[in-house]
Amino acid sequence: MENALQLLHQRRSIRKFTDQPVSEEQIRSMLSAAMAAPTAHNRQHWQFVVVSQRERLDQLSEVHQYAKMLKQATLCIAVCGDRTQTFWEQDCAAATQNILLAATGLGLGSVWLGIHPKPEAVQNVRRLLAIPEPYVPLCLIAIGHPAEEKPPAERYDEAKVHYEQW
Amino acid sequence: MENALQLLHQRRSIRKFTDQPVSEEQIRSMLSAAMAAPTAHNRQHWQFVVVSQRERLDQLSEVHQYAKMLKQATLCIAVCGDRTQTFWEQDCAAATQNILLAATGLGLGSVWLGIHPKPEAVQNVRRLLAIPEPYVPLCLIAIGHPAEEKPPAERYDEAKVHYEQW
Numbered sequence: 001m002e003n004a005l006q007l008l009h010q011r012r013s014i015r016k017f018t019d020q021p022v023s024e025e026q027i028r029s030m031l032s033a034a035m036a037a038p039t040a041h042n043r044q045h046w047q048f049v050v051v052s053q054r055e056r057l058d059q060l061s062e063v064h065q066y067a068k069m070l071k072q073a074t075l076c077i078a079v080c081g082d083r084t085q086t087f088w089e090q091d092c093a094a095a096t097q098n099i100l101l102a103a104t105g106l107g108l109g110s111v112w113l114g115i116h117p118k119p120e121a122v123q124n125v126r127r128l129l130a131i132p133e134p135y136v137p138l139c140l141i142a143i144g145h146p147a148e149e150k151p152p153a154e155r156y157d158e159a160k161v162h163y164e165q166w
Numbered sequence: 167m168e169n170a171l172q173l174l175h176q177r178r179s180i181r182k183f184t185d186q187p188v189s190e191e192q193i194r195s196m197l198s199a200a201m202a203a204p205t206a207h208n209r210q211h212w213q214f215v216v217v218s219q220r221e222r223l224d225q226l227s228e229v230h231q232y233a234k235m236l237k238q239a240t241l242c243i244a245v246c247g248d249r250t251q252t253f254w255e256q257d258c259a260a261a262t263q264n265i266l267l268a269a270t271g272l273g274l275g276s277v278w279l280g281i282h283p284k285p286e287a288v289q290n291v292r293r294l295l296a297i298p299e300p301y302v303p304l305c306l307i308a309i310g311h312p313a314e315e316k317p318p319a320e321r322y323d324e325a326k327v328h329y330e331q332w
Contacts, residue, residue, distance in 0.1 A: 004271040007170040008199040008264050032322040033174040037263060040280050044321060049328045056330060087280045090304065093259030094278075097203060098174050101267070105170040112260075114206050114253045130331045138256065155210060156198040162215045164222060165296045 009152040011100050014109025015069040017144030021052070022075040026106050030077070030143070033102035037094035040087035046095050049078040049129045049137075056128065060140060063124040067113050073142035078115075078125060080135045089116065092138040099141055109146030115139050175318040177266050180275025181235040183310030187218070188241040192272050196243070196309070199268035203260040206253035212261050215244040215295045215303075222294065226306060229290040233279050239308035244281075244291060246301045255282065258304040265307055275312030281305050 031048055039045065051057055052075050061070035070076055079096045081088035096112055103110040115121045115137045125137040197214055205211065217223055218241050227236035236242055245262045247254035262278060269276040281287045281303045291303040 004170045004173040005195060005199060005268055007173065008267060009202045011202070011204075013204055028322070029171060031327055032320070033171060035321040035323060035326070036175045036177070036319040038177075038179055038266070038278050044323070044326075047326050047328065047332075049330075049332055051330055053330055086283065089255045090259040090262075090280065093256040094263040096256075097260040097263040100204070101174060102171055112204050114256065117252065128331075129328075132332060135332075153202040154198070155201040156194070157201060157210070160201070160210075160213050161197055162213065162295075164215075164217055164219055165294075166213075166215055166298060166301075 006152070007101055007105055009154065011104040012150035012153060013111040014146045014148060014150070015111050016147040017072045017074060017109060018147045019074065020145040022108060022143055026108065027075065029106060030099045030102040033098040034095040037098045039091040040085065043085060045082040045085050045088065046092055047080045047135055049080065049131065051076040059128050060125070063128070064118065064121045067140065069111065070142050073144040075143040077141045077143065078129055078137045079139055079141065080131055080137050082134050083136045084134050089138060096139055096141060103143055108143055110141055110143045113140040113142060172318070173267055173271055175320065177270040178316035178319060179277040180312045180314060180316070181277050182313040183238045183240060183275060184313045185240065186311040188274060188309055192274065193241070195272060196265045196268040199264040200261040203264045205257040206251070209251060211248040211251050211254065212258055213246045213301055215246065215297065217242040217244070225294050229294070230284065230287045233306065235277065236308050239310040241309040243307045243309065244295055244303045245305055245307065246297055246303050248300050249302045250300050255304060262305055262307060269309055274309055276307055276309045279306040279308060
């Protein structure tokens with residue numbers, strides 16, 4: 001199992017994609033991984049919108065200035081949470097991290113695009129994907145077959161570690 | 167790499183631990199995994215407080231009603247973020263998820279204890295661990311050698327998946 005830790009370092013933000021589509025089986029694997037993440041009191045209140053139509057991906061690429069790679073990505077998953085749940089952002093962020101890791105494990109590339117708490121971005125995504133209250137899109141994940149390679153991340157910084165007390 | 171996806175399902179919330187200590191190498195592996203998580207604009211503003219002294223672990227077990235297993239855990243990591251960063255909760259949640267997964271990969275058990283946004287819990291942890299502003303403890307992670315076993319999680323629920331639009 002220790003080799004499995006490599007997955008955590010191999011995940012990098014990939015923003016260039018080929019036009020090969022992501023398979024239904026791969027989508028299912030990523031969503032299954034998402035739902036294996038922990039939630040406060042195991043409430044699993046998350047919801048996922050899976051977008052693969054070219055026109056809608058192009059529309060999503062306009063929701064904010066850092067979403068341009070969605071013009072190239074063949075898949076986008078919007079991770080949504082119920083904002084009446086105290087820990088909803090954290091729960092959905094853990095699910096998002098699992099999707100990124102699953103994508104990496106499947107040989108796909110992915111990048112996390114923050115949406116909440118930017119009001120305009122939330123409104124844009126809500127409108128395009130018809131997301132009802134009290135759900136909020138935490139983020140979009142752009143996914144596709146990678147057209148760029150990056151080495152594993154090694155960002156360990158001892159200065160950020162405190163022992164017993166800060 | 168596809169086997170690496172098993173890691174995501176094998177991670178379960180473990181609340182019973184033996185008294186065998188977690189090694190320095192294992193602590194380093196988990197923190198390295200944490201810092202391999204993505205952050206908005208790659209700012210990596212996270213900070214980690216690693217607690218292994220019995221007395222302090224016992225004190226942390228009193229910070230809220232769901233933290234009792236810290237009396238048994240041999241290690242606790244507090245994941246802290248800079249609340250002036252827009253996406254700080256999400257960034258720290260992704261790092262937390264990586265710590266849980268790394269623990270699983272190392273054969274350790276772990277459980278995520280939500281702290282922020284509960285004001286009293288934040289204040290208790292801040293005081294015990296001397297965490298300065300503008301940093302906030304997002305959560306505590308109780309870690310140890312597991313004294314319980316759980317089967318892999320399979321929580322896939324098609325009802326939570328929407329295609330193209332909600």
